[in-house]
């Protein structure tokens with residue numbers, strides 16, 4: 224997700240010069256709905272139905288959507304997914320997102336901190352802890368950087384940022400369509416294992432919108448990471464975002480990936496063994512999507528695009544009122560499913576369309592075969 228790169232197509236100096244411009248361009252493409260379409264495919268939530276209970280025998284005052292995350296009690300299982308930083312527009316958005324997170328009481332992520340190792344002067348863009356002292360704040364870095372950076376320096380930076388976790392993003396799809404992007408993704412899992420051994424902070428590994436297959440989720444948990452964020456398909460498609468920065472021919476190549484990836488609901492449904500340990504994200508747009516994600520076993524749910532758009536339109540207030548709406552829908556849907564707590568909701572059975580059930584079964588079977596284990 225980083226726009227400063229050691230990719231072989233451009234010199235580091237040139238990349239440094241315009242990293243802020245590229246970050247700003249990403250933000251513009253994501254926010255300007257009238258000119259750019261960045262969401263593709265489907266999340267799979269439309270193939271999942273919650274089962275209404277006409278006799279729930281619960282009172283609204285009993286409904287408790289709070290959860291524990293990174294050692295803190297938070298009012299609902301929602302986090303602001305990793306975004307922005309590194310440009311002045313991103314800095315403004317980051318500040319508002321952090322202030323909103325503090326107001327609502329939910330965790331907040333930030334965009335990749337890689338740039339800090341070349342441009343320490345933008346430290347303030349990422350020092351969100353001072354704006355959100357009472358909620359978990361999560362730093363972010365690419366898997367390739369975990370492989371290439373000095374771990375002592377990385378851990379020192381995390382300490383200075385006063386964060387509660389490091390989020391490591393895996394985004395080979397985006398990198399392949401970023402002119403300056405990385406092309407070599409070998410050695411990442413060994414690097415994550417090595418960092419896990421040294422890091423005093425929890426590690427969260429995420430995709431950025433194409434999903435993580437269940438066998439890879441197992442590999443990541445075996446490596447000791449605390450949470451895996453499935454970041455599945457159906458929401459922001461980062462090849463699509465990059466395509467708007469490409470020439471016509473390259474753009475057509477990128478467009479073949481409009482439907483790429485494993486959808487968010489599909490991954491959750493195919494990986495019931497990780498119930499409660501996954502963060503669901505990728506295309507979560509409503510309180511009902513959120514409720515379905517938890518009913519499919521998610522322990523937490525992340526949203527990116529809706530929050531950045533809410534901040535752009537309404538600042539801190541816009542984010543807070545959107546989060547309040549999500550909470551109200553979640554609490555109401557919990558009552559209507561007969562679930563008092565998030566743990567109850569995670570045990571709620573859902574209805575699946577035949578097509579969804581069949582794809583889930585195929586994925587489970589495929590992933591249980593040793594030769595495809597990653």
Ligand SMILES: Cc1cc2nc3c(=O)[nH]c(=O)nc-3n(C[C@H](O)[C@H](O)[C@H](O)COP(=O)(O)O)c2cc1C
Nearest residue numbers: 224304305306334335392431458459505506527528
């Ligand atoms: C403006 C913007 C910037 C992002 N920057 C990062 C980033 O630096 N690191 C990262 O891991 N993910 C980044 N993401 C990806 C999101 O965290 C998320 O995985 C993805 O957008 C899918 O979620 P969504 O469908 O809710 O947007 C960014 C997303 C947006 C919209």
